[in-house]
Amino acid sequence: MLKTLVQRIDAMLFRRGFALTEARRLIRNQILLAAGCTAIACLVTGFANWGLSFGAGALIISFNFWWLSKAAQELVQVRQGAMFTLLTLFYGRLALTAVAIAGLVAWAGASVYGLLAGLSTVLANAALWGVLQIRHKVPVTGDGKEA
Numbered sequence: 001m002l003k004t005l006v007q008r009i010d011a012m013l014f015r016r017g018f019a020l021t022e023a024r025r026l027i028r029n030q031i032l033l034a035a036g037c038t039a040i041a042c043l044v045t046g047f048a049n050w051g052l053s054f055g056a057g058a059l060i061i062s063f064n065f066w067w068l069s070k071a072a073q074e075l076v077q078v079r080q081g082a083m084f085t086l087l088t089l090f091y092g093r094l095a096l097t098a099v100a101i102a103g104l105v106a107w108a109g110a111s112v113y114g115l116l117a118g119l120s121t122v123l124a125n126a127a128l129w130g131v132l133q134i135r136h137k138v139p140v141t142g143d144g145k146e147a
Contacts, residue, residue, distance in 0.1 A: 023069045030125045034058035053111040057118020136141050
C-alpha cells in the first residue's frame with residue numbers, strides 16, 4: 001500500500017514538473033512526513049489547538065518547500081532578465097508566509113509551539129535525506145586481503 005502511494009505521488013510530482021529524481025524524492029518525503037505527523041499530532045491531541053497548529057505549520061512549510069524546489073529547478077535554466085522575476089516571486093512568497101503565520105497566531109489563536117513544530121518537519125525531512133545520502137555513498141570496505 002505504501003509503495004503504491006509513493007509511486008502515485010512520484011507520478012503526480014513528475015507531471016507537475018519535478019523532473020529531477022532527488023527533488024521529487026525530497027518533496028514526496030515532505031508530503032508523507034507532514035501528512036503522517038499531522039495525523040498523529042491531531043489524533044494524540046484530540047484535534048486540539050496544538051495538533052491543528054502543527055498541521056497548519058506543516059502545510060505552510062510544505063508549500064514553501066514545494067515552491068523552493070520548483071524554483072531551484074527553474075533557476076538552473078534562468079534566462080537573462082528572469083532573475084528579477086524569481087526574486088520578486090521569492091520575496092512575495094516570503095511575505096505571504098509571514099502574513100499567514102501572523103494571522104494564525106494573532107487572529108486564529110494558533111499555538112506558537114505547534115506551528116514551530118509543524119514548520120520543523122522540513123528540517124526532519126532534510127536531515128533524513130542527508131543521512132540516507134551518506135548511507136548510500138559510503139564505500140564498502142573489504143576484508144583487507146584485496147591489496
